[in-house]
């Protein structure tokens with residue numbers, strides 16, 4: 001991943017977040033989290049502001065470059081679970097489900113410890129690749145319940161495993177609780193690339209993670225249904241919003 005693609009994407013994100021509030025409001029997140037196309041849930045067109053062509057191009061280039069990176073990670077993750085290298089590719093073919101989120105956390109003026117930039121949660125993706133700059137704020141939850149601030153290592157992404165990986169691996173790989181509290185006094189930007197299978201993929205615990213002693217904890221499920229369930233549980237703007245569920249396994253303040 002060339003550093004210029006990342007730098008241009010951060011510049012594009014700053015450009016977007018600096019546009020007037022009315023313009024951003026006109027692109028309000030919708031029922032599909034991106035928009036509907038031909039009535040098919042989770043297949044949608046992005047919403048773009050008029051003008052800002054360079055911004056749009058930088059974001060699209062970033063998206064496409066990250067998608068190739070995601071595809072290259074699939075064999076590594078399959079082998080890590082003892083499966084043939086090509087195993088996961090079939091589930092990501094003909095459009096993986098990808099959300100790219102350009103995040104802006106203004107400095108928090110409050111010292112209220114419950115006032116998060118993003119509350120503790122796990123992602124619903126297969127994996128999430130996070131680009132960060134040198135402004136702290138992210139904390140990840142460790143299995144012992146402590147929170148740590150992962151250092152920003154130049155030239156790297158932070159990779160969080162998501163709930164789909166947890167499900168597919170029958171809990172051998174857990175999804176990472178994380179949250180953001182920007183008390184740095186500066187604006188913080190990050191870019192989260194949520195990489196998940198095709199919405200029609202049937203997710204079933206992989207055979208290497210299931211045995212007589214360790215039976216499957218999850219039934220076979222179509223990824224689209226899992227996403228819609230997650231959106232309805234977690235996003236207020238969904239018409240079927242059912243009320244927040246605990247997604248992080250812990251609701252404690254992330255403490256770097």
Ligand SMILES: O=C(O)CCC(=O)C(=O)O
Nearest residue numbers: 103118138178180190192
């Ligand atoms: O901004 C960050 O560092 C984390 C982003 C994040 O947790 C998310 O979007 O799920």
